[in-house]
Every structure is written in structure tokens, then in C-alpha cells.
Amino acid sequence: MPESTEKAAFFPIYLQPGAGRDELPYRLRQQSLLGDFGRAALQTRELDQLLQRAAELCADGLRTRFAQVLEFVPGENRLVGRAGVGWEPDRIADMAFETDVGSPAGYAYKTRQPVITNQLPSEARFKTPQLFTDHGVIRSINVLIERGGEGQDYFGVLEVASADPGWFDQADADFLAAFAGLLGIAIERQQADARLADALEHQSLLTREMSHRVKNSLASVVGLLRVQSRGAQSDEVRAALQEASSRVDTIAQVHDNLARGSRIGFIDFADFIDDFCGRLQANANGNQLRCRAEPMLLLADHGIPLGLLINELVTNAIKHAYPDRCGVIELSACALGDRLHVEVADQGVGLPDGFDINAPRSSLGFKVIRGLVRQLRGRLQLLANNPGARFLIDLPIVPAADPPSAAAR
The missing domain is CATH 3.30.450.40 (GAF domain)
Known part of the structure; x- marks a missing residue:
């Protein structure tokens, strides 16, 4: 113009x-x-x-x-x-x-x-x-x-x-x-x-799909172990197969929680504990499990060994705490600063006289417990609990900075 x-x-x-x-x-x-x-x-x-x-x-x-x-x-x-x-x-x-x-x-x-x-x-x-x-x-x-x-x-x-x-x-x-x-x-x-969000969502789908497939594959292994357990000729073999299936099932649960989690690579620990106790309650021999855990996100790398560790301690209490009756087994978990404290306690017959938590043992369960504690670089302590036994797992696991709210769960 x-x-x-x-x-x-x-x-x-x-x-x-x-x-x-x-x-x-x-x-x-x-x-x-x-x-x-x-x-x-x-x-x-x-x-x-x-x-x-x-x-x-x-x-x-x-x-x-x-x-x-x-x-x-x-x-x-x-x-x-x-x-x-x-x-x-x-x-x-x-x-x-x-x-x-x-x-x-x-x-x-x-x-x-x-x-x-x-x-x-x-x-x-x-x-x-x-x-x-x-x-x-x-x-x-x-x-x-x-x-x-x-x-x-x-x-x-x-x-x-x-x-x-x-x-x-x-x-x-x-x-x-x-x-x-x-x-x-x-x-x-x-x-x-938007492109980055799409890429992250695609990665999220792939990760969840992988965890879902791993969970299904492990569930198949659990089924096979249980079938073998029912057909075992000796009580010792049957018990070993049942314990193995329980351990594999715990790993499958962690992968299921990963597939449903709010963040890739993390497990919602409170949800995991709820599911874990629900599964074990069905095989608790009449004992009552009481479980509580603070809402927190934990790295998936910590989830599997921690889940196996809790499984061993709770399963051990189910088998040995109340030989002549049924009782309560308590599981609790909370974050204290930059550490995670997990307690498993019962009010049963307690541990044998002279029991030394640091002494070498032939029991596979306790070998697994000690190995997992070392893997997580934590400490396993035996606390006073009369009657019964109380184990404390002290782990240097830092929860994620933005744990999900109760409403989100």
C-alpha cells in the first residue's frame, strides 16, 4: 500500500x-x-x-x-x-x-x-x-x-x-x-x-505390556510348581515346591503392580502390601494377617527383593509362630527419613533359646532372608517381643518424592 x-x-x-x-x-x-x-x-x-x-x-x-x-x-x-x-x-x-x-x-x-x-x-x-x-x-x-x-x-x-x-x-x-x-x-x-508426551506414553505402554507378560509367564510357572507339589511323593519335596511357588508368585505380584502403577519403574508399595497380604491370607493356616503400609513409591529394582524378603518372614511366621493354635501376624512398613522400616511380628511361641540372628543356618528360608538383606544393603534386627517374635528390616531405600495420595489409590 x-x-x-x-x-x-x-x-x-x-x-x-x-x-x-x-x-x-x-x-x-x-x-x-x-x-x-x-x-x-x-x-x-x-x-x-x-x-x-x-x-x-x-x-x-x-x-x-x-x-x-x-x-x-x-x-x-x-x-x-x-x-x-x-x-x-x-x-x-x-x-x-x-x-x-x-x-x-x-x-x-x-x-x-x-x-x-x-x-x-x-x-x-x-x-x-x-x-x-x-x-x-x-x-x-x-x-x-x-x-x-x-x-x-x-x-x-x-x-x-x-x-x-x-x-x-x-x-x-x-x-x-x-x-x-x-x-x-x-x-x-x-x-x-506433545511429541515427547506421546513417546513417553508409548514407552509406558511397552513397559506395562512387558510387565504384564512377565507376570503371566511367572503365573504359568507358579501353576506348574503347584501341580508338581500336589504330585510329590514326600512331604519335604512338597513343601519345597510350595515355597518355590510362593516366591515366584511374589515376583509376579511385583510385576503386576508395575503394570498398574502410576509411574513407570516404580511400585506403589501400599497397594503391593494390600495385594500381598490378601494372597497370603488364603494360605495362612487360619492365622490372621494384619498389614499396613504408608503410601509410597519404591523403585522396581527394590520391589522384587523386598517383596521376597517380606514373603519369607511372613511365611516363616505362618509356619512356626502358632504350632498349636491360630494367632495374629502383623506386617507394617513406614519411611523414616531416608530409610524404610518394615516389621513382621507375631505373639506366638517365639524363637528358640539362644537364637542368634547372625549365626549361619542350614535353613534355605533364612539363607534367602540374609541374602536379600545384603542385596538391599540393609540390616535385619530381632526386637524384644514377649510373647512372640518381632523382626525389623532397616533399609536405605528412599521413597519417591511424590507418593500417590490415598484418593489416587
Whole structure:
């Protein structure tokens, strides 16, 4: 559009660039809005909200009623409305412009240049869109939105329009171009975040699927061991096979918890303890299991040895604590600073006289317990409990920083 002094003289004075406004506050306001949008872009994770905010701030900065963000749709070769302000609500979703020279937005996209027009009704470069005619629009600015500001990949067009007399000048176009630059970087970040989220979700699905398959495979092993146990000829072999199936079942439970967990690579320890006690209660020989654990997330690498360790201690109490009657076996777990304390206690016959927890033993169960404690770099202590026995496992296991709430479980 010609902007010489001679051309401007043919128009009323309020149509000349900058006329009728205090230029310095006007430009300072635009700079302030750019800062506002920069902060909003860092805080907003929803793309639609970001695009709508961009349209609102651009209209504010250029003192216009109308603004819109148009996205290029490759498959349709069109610019379609994603957000807008000032237009009739039902018209925003229906906005569509061909990417040719038939409209100001299409012209800007086609030529890759900003388009300023202050006389739409007499414009010779393109036709006035019906949307503009319906809203009385007589002037507009269109600038490209470069995705990431690289000048190679274009998201679409940022457009402001006005039905009021006045004049858009090059400084207005520069403001809108700066805004489009910020918007393009924000869009690229949003889309990169979305791609990362999709990749993480895919990884999550793969991990959960793997844990689910491992759990099913271990469940098959448990079934085979139990079948062999029922067919064993001696009580010793039968007991050994039953203990082996219990250990494999514990590992399967950890993988099941991994598949259902809220975070990849972690187990919800409270959920695991609930499931664990529910499974053991069915084979507790009439004893009552009371289990409680604080909600916490533990690394999967800790989950399997810890689960096996608890399984050995509880199973040992079920077998030996109450030889002539049934009783209560308690399991509790809590985080104390950067350590995890797990207690298994009963009120049964207690341990043999002179029992030394650190003495070498021939029992496979106690060998497994000692080996797992060493693997977790913890300590196994025998606490006073009269009557009965009380074992404390003190482990340097740090729970995750954001354990799930009870409601989430």
C-alpha cells in the first residue's frame, strides 16, 4: 500500500499513520503485551488456550476488535480458524481461506510476506472475504507464523482486522510479526512437548505390556510348581515346591503392580502390601494377617527383593509362630527419613533359646532372608517381643518424592 505523503493527503487526517493517538504510550503498550504473552507462553500447556490468548492480546495491542489465528492444513491446502476474537462465535470454527491470493491471509501465506491493507473495499490484490464484508472490516494486517522461528516451517497466519477508520502502519506490522515470532516458538514448544508426551506414553505402554507378560509367564510357572507339589511323593519335596511357588508368585505380584502403577519403574508399595497380604491370607493356616503400609513409591529394582524378603518372614511366621493354635501376624512398613522400616511380628511361641540372628543356618528360608538383606544393603534386627517374635528390616531405600495420595489409590 503506498504510504507517501502525497498519497496520504487524499485521505482524512485520522487515516494517516499515528494520527489521533499518543504514539509513545501506544508503542509501550505493545511492548508490554509482548512481555505478557511471553510469560503466558511459558505457563500455558494447552495450545488452544495459547492461541486464543494470542488473538486477544493482538487485538488489544493494535486497538482492533477483530483478530484470529489461522492454521495451515496441508491435506486441504487451506488456512482454517483455530482461535479468534470479535467475530460471531459460530463463524470462528467455519473460517477457511484458500492458500492463494484470493484473500489477505491467503496472499500473506502464498507470498511469505506481511500484508498490510487499509482500503479493503478498493484493494486490487485480492478479494475481500465474505467474513470481512459481513463484519464491516475495512483494513487488516496478516503476518506468517513460523513454527520455531526458523523460516522453513509455517504454522499459519496471524491476522488482525478493523471495521473502524484508521491506518495500520509498518510499526504495527512489526509488532504483529514479533508477536507471531513468539507464538511460533511457543507452538513449536507445545508440539515438541506433545511429541515427547506421546513417546513417553508409548514407552509406558511397552513397559506395562512387558510387565504384564512377565507376570503371566511367572503365573504359568507358579501353576506348574503347584501341580508338581500336589504330585510329590514326600512331604519335604512338597513343601519345597510350595515355597518355590510362593516366591515366584511374589515376583509376579511385583510385576503386576508395575503394570498398574502410576509411574513407570516404580511400585506403589501400599497397594503391593494390600495385594500381598490378601494372597497370603488364603494360605495362612487360619492365622490372621494384619498389614499396613504408608503410601509410597519404591523403585522396581527394590520391589522384587523386598517383596521376597517380606514373603519369607511372613511365611516363616505362618509356619512356626502358632504350632498349636491360630494367632495374629502383623506386617507394617513406614519411611523414616531416608530409610524404610518394615516389621513382621507375631505373639506366638517365639524363637528358640539362644537364637542368634547372625549365626549361619542350614535353613534355605533364612539363607534367602540374609541374602536379600545384603542385596538391599540393609540390616535385619530381632526386637524384644514377649510373647512372640518381632523382626525389623532397616533399609536405605528412599521413597519417591511424590507418593500417590490415598484418593489416587
